[in-house]
Amino acid sequence: MRVLGMISGTSHDGIDVAVVDFALAGTTLHGSLRHAACIPYPPALRARLRAALPPASLTFAEVCTLDTLIGQAFADAASAALAVAGKVDLICSHGQTVYHWVEAGKVHGTLQLGQPAWIAERTGTPVVSDLRARDVAAGGQGAPLVALMDTLLLSGLPGRPAALNLGGIANLTIPTHPGAFPALAYDLGPANALIDAAAWRACGAHFDRDGELAAAGRIDPDLLAALLAEPYYALPPPKTTGKELFNLAYLESLLSQRNLAAVDVVATVTALTAEIVAAEVKRHGIDTVIASGGGCANPTLMAMVRSRLDGINVVTSGTLGVPSDAKEAIAFALLGYFTAHGLPGNIPSCTGAAAPRILGTITPGRAQLRIPAPPSEPPTRLLLA
Structure with a gap:
């Protein structure tokens, strides 16, 4: 067919x-x-x-x-x-x-x-x-309905692999592990949703092309801590989220009492995605991350993810015959x-x-x-x- x-x-x-x-x-x-x-x-x-x-x-x-x-x-x-x-x-x-x-x-x-x-x-x-x-x-x-494809693609792969999608929202799929637990998939939190919002706020761009805005900025620890305090991250899976929560208004509410350079905001929300991805990958003992989605085209984001997953193999879905985009x-x-x-x-x-x-x-x-x-x-x- x-x-x-x-x-x-x-x-x-x-x-x-x-x-x-x-x-x-x-x-x-x-x-x-x-x-x-x-x-x-x-x-x-x-x-x-x-x-x-x-x-x-x-x-x-x-x-x-x-x-x-x-x-x-x-x-x-x-x-x-x-x-x-x-x-x-x-x-x-x-x-x-x-x-x-x-x-x-x-x-x-x-x-x-x-x-x-x-x-x-x-x-x-x-x-x-x-x-x-x-x-x-x-x-x-x-959601995530992409879990069907992820579990079938990752079936039989050695070790403890997981599929990571970096779209507007970041989601993770962990296939069934024989004798241990059923497949698991859920939305981790924002990926491009807040990065795009920060890029729009910075210069009216629809997205951070090649991660250039984030690369030009500095991560603000105070803003990052405030972002990581979002209650959604503590909810147990299965869970889903979207732009109903993670949007420009959400970001502006956290910036109302802060005076930061626009590129620093882009760098910080990019780091947020890397932080939540790394935390969940480590929590599940993943040894190989197979990434896909528009976020894979952002070298600054991918560098931040890899730096927080030192020792864990991070590749794109192209290795399984699936173009990431x-x-x-x-x-x-x-x-x-x-x-x-x-x-x-x-x-x-x-x-x-x-x-x-x-x-x-x-x-x-x-x-x-x-x-x-x-x-x-x-x-x-x-x-x-």
Whole structure:
């Protein structure tokens, strides 16, 4: 089955796409990456989306408009991907998360915009979407759904490996360790969410290109201590967070009584991510960290992470055949494959759901909808090329 995976992450800079051919041999799922790209949002849409994110208040009219415009942008991105990679059997669209409703550590709801009907109408291909809601309805956090791919990819690797994603939010996946404990995955805290906010505050940049702002600044110990005092870090997993908490207003509240150079703020929030990553990696006795996400393109952040993980092997997901900037799109292609084959896409020990669930809803394409038969045994390992 050939699947197109699509997602716009918490940095809301554009739409990541990945076309993957999947073939199951026994319990090993083989995936061949045929195409990967990032299609930037049109500037006007990105500005409108940025203005709508928490802590902003919205009207239903604006929600409807954004749902339509984002859906059309995803349809454009799908069409561009198909023009390069050719026909696919299925599209899996995560859409754009705009709100994650969390109170006292419990997720009550989650909202992703990007109406899938626009994608199905444009491409004629069935679309799996709204994947997080079913896990939430089953008592889970709705995230991290990338844990499915992480656990399959890391299956059988020696030692104690873990997958680290440095997107808007940093999350960690620790696969099942035979005879010891089930798989674990959770959001550690902010990565690019606060770095981007600090870069915007410093010079109106959408992100800290090549980590240059952080490299020019100095870490402020007082601000770093205040950031590390955030109660979220002490919550036990499973747990998730997002820009509902870690946003520009959050950062400004901590800076109101401090007079710091803008580049020092960027350096300090970059160090914050490195600190929370290192603390959790060490807490779980990890010996190999396989990193992915946009944060891998920030050499200052990666240097800070490595300096705090001295003696621990830190590599990027490219060593497993997964380009670090395409990982989430590949993960949602995989989730689409699982949904189409009647396989659960969540891991209860990672999300906190009551049980495994088949995720998402399916919007039919132009042809009669045909659902493949479930495999006799679900995949236990993923090999990507």
